[in-house]
Amino acid sequence: MAPAPTRTRFAPSPTGSLHVGSVRTALYCLLAAHRTGGHFLLRIEDTDRARSTEESAQGILADLRWLGLEWDEGPGIEAETGPFFQSERLELYQAHVQQLLDRGLAYRAWETPEELAQMRRESERSKQSFRYRRRDYAPEELARFEAEGRVPTIRFRSPGHDVTIADRVQGEVSQSADELEDFVIVKGDGWPTYQLAVVIDDHHMGVDLVLRGVEHLQNTHKHLQLYEAFGWDPPEHGHLPLIFNPNGSKMSKRDKGKAAREAVRQVAREEGHAAGEHGWLAERTGLAVAVLDSFMAKQSDAVSVSEQIAEALGVELPMIDVLDFREAGYLPEALINYMALLGWNPGDEREILSLDELIEAFSLDRVNKTPARFNADKLAWVNSQYMQALPIEVLMVRLGQWLEVASSPMSGLRPADQQALIEMYRPRAKTFRDIDQLGAFFFEAPTGWAPKQVKKHLDKGGGWDRLEQTRAALGDVGRWEAPSLHKAFDALCEATGVGLGKYAQPVRIAVTGTGVSPEIFQTLAFLGRDETFARIDRCLAARISEPPA
Numbered sequence: 393m394a395p396a397p398t399r400t401r402f403a404p405s406p407t408g409s410l411h412v413g414s415v416r417t418a419l420y421c422l423l424a425a426h427r428t429g430g431h432f433l434l435r436i437e438d439t440d441r442a443r444s445t446e447e448s449a450q451g452i453l454a455d456l457r458w459l460g461l462e463w464d465e466g467p468g469i470e471a472e473t474g475p476f477f478q479s480e481r482l483e484l485y486q487a488h489v490q491q492l493l494d495r496g497l498a499y500r501a502w503e504t505p506e507e508l509a510q511m512r513r514e515s516e517r518s519k520q521s522f523r524y525r526r527r528d529y530a531p532e533e534l535a536r537f538e539a540e541g542r543v544p545t546i547r548f549r550s551p552g553h554d555v556t557i558a559d560r561v562q563g564e565v566s567q568s569a570d571e572l573e574d575f576v577i578v579k580g581d582g583w584p585t586y587q588l589a590v591v592i593d594d595h596h597m598g599v600d601l602v603l604r605g606v607e608h609l610q611n612t613h614k615h616l617q618l619y620e621a622f623g624w625d626p627p628e629h630g631h632l633p634l635i636f637n638p639n640g641s642k643m644s645k646r647d648k649g650k651a652a653r654e655a656v657r658q659v660a661r662e663e664g665h666a667a668g669e670h671g672w673l674a675e676r677t678g679l680a681v682a683v684l685d686s687f688m689a690k691q692s693d694a695v696s697v698s699e700q701i702a703e704a705l706g707v708e709l710p711m712i713d714v715l716d717f718r719e720a721g722y723l724p725e726a727l728i729n730y731m732a733l734l735g736w737n738p739g740d741e742r743e744i745l746s747l748d749e750l751i752e753a754f755s756l757d758r759v760n761k762t763p764a765r766f767n768a769d770k771l772a773w774v775n776s777q778y779m780q781a782l783p784i785e786v787l788m789v790r791l792g793q794w795l796e797v798a799s800s801p802m803s804g805l806r807p808a809d810q811q812a813l814i815e816m817y818r819p820r821a822k823t824f825r826d827i828d829q830l831g832a833f834f835f836e837a838p839t840g841w842a843p844k845q846v847k848k849h850l851d852k853g854g855g856w857d858r859l860e861q862t863r864a865a866l867g868d869v870g871r872w873e874a875p876s877l878h879k880a881f882d883a884l885c886e887a888t889g890v891g892l893g894k895y896a897q898p899v900r901i902a903v904t905g906t907g908v909s910p911e912i913f914q915t916l917a918f919l920g921r922d923e924t925f926a927r928i929d930r931c932l933a934a935r936i937s938e939p940p941a
């Protein structure tokens with residue numbers, strides 16, 4: 393019997409950009425749902441008023457769309473399960489909180505943040521972990537709190553028995569009653585906490601499988617208590633393992649800050665600036681010294697600061713966010729394929745799988761419990777496979793998407809020329825960015841010619857003469873296109889009895905400045921008649937003005 397359709401959701405908080413690790417979460421949610429013909433939902437969890445931004449929400453939606461992780465229910469799609477921004481569902485949360493209050497399952501707690509911090513310190517001092525438990529307030533106390541203008545939070549009353557998660561990935565995970573605390577469900581600003589909103593929404597949206605990062609495992613104990621209190625069946629859970637950097641550290645957003653700080657320290661050492669003195673850096677980055685001081689003291693971790701430092705010091709930051717990979721010229725198909733295999737395998741040897749094949753093959757039973765290591769070389773390999781295999785029309789769409797976020801000389805080209813470049817380089821370029829680098833000579837004429845190449849292919853054995861012969865032969869070419877150029881070279885070889893390479897390499901050196909280019913006919917066709925002759929002439933002239941020793 394086919395399994396019942398599964399409803400899953402991806403529920404990002406719009407407090408920054410989409411981390412590559414979240415791609416895996418969203419992807420597995422989509423795969424698990426579509427595997428059974430069910431729906432994949434997207435919900436934006438924006439109840440943290442201080443940290444949520446509309447810009448981040450829009451960025452996340454754009455990243456998911458670029459990745460091809462289209463949701464069946466979510467922002468932009470009318471469905472009775474919506475709205476899909478938690479900030480638009482406050483009445484629903486309030487009604488449920490009232491219900492808990494009425495039933496004595498929730499209560500107002502009046503401690504200020506300072507008092508809570510003090511309580512925490514006291515527990516630490518007596519070497520106990522702090523667990524908030526209900527306190528009774530005397531009527532005078534309550535009167536005083538109100539007179540002081542205190543705003544209470546609302547806490548959920550823990551049921552006082554152990555809670556066990558039957559996790560689809562991690563196995564059974566229990567928390568004993570004495571480890572549970574009465575947690576906050578409504579904050580001082582009147583907004584619900586994540587813990588409350590997530591449960592109410594997952595229930596009302598009919599989610600029956602929750603997949604998320606293992607960092608949420610402890611939260612799930614809280615959620616199960618709420619399900620019980622509301623009398624709802626909880627969904628199934630699967631907590632996905634962490635993703636590590638190759639060096640075994642946790643792959644985290646903070647890696648960018650770390651790398652930027654390391655670069656600052658290194659440059660400071662090299663240039664002899666006193667440690668902790670950031671005037672020089674302020675000058676170079678245009679950032680205020682105070683901003684840099686707090687960044688270097690790890691009191692702030694703004695990605696924009698890291699990026700400005702990296703640019704000023706000419707260092708590269710680690711790729712962490714989806715946008716980093718997009719900007720670096722990766723293909724969404726490849727990122728999806730690679731992330732799918734980071735902690736899961738299809739049960740056979742396949743390494744290249746399309747989204748449809750992943751849906752077909754996906755099963756939670758093959759998701760690993762142990763952390764996976766992110767391997768950038770493997771990702772680049774997967775990307776190169778897609779560069780070679782995707783239909784050119786798809787690559788052209790991807791190129792357009794890349795050029796929306798990256799600066800590249802390719803953006804100035806006509807589509808036909810962009811396509812020609814992709815065709816020439818896709819056997820070798822791992823990413824779009826590679827095409828820029830490999831094909832740099834197309835955009836900028838050489839100002840010098842690799843001496844070794846000149847010596848070997850021009851100075852020796854009559855290379856210069858053959859370059860001149862080629863120039864003359866090309867003068868007769870009618871349509872400046874690869875096939876007619878091919879014919880012109882063939883005719884020349886036939887007339888002189890010399891092999892193609894003896895003609896091709898001198899021209900290649902002349903027009904590229906190096907010994908490497910795609911097939912010579914394509915290369916010259918792309919450069920165009922005028923540019924080809926101009927470059928050959930410049931090379932020939934350089935020989936005349938600087939005769940070989």
Ligand code: GLU
Nearest residue numbers: 403404405437590604608
């Ligand atoms: N908003 C939470 C986060 O971004 C979602 C966790 C969950 O999937 O429940 O971490």
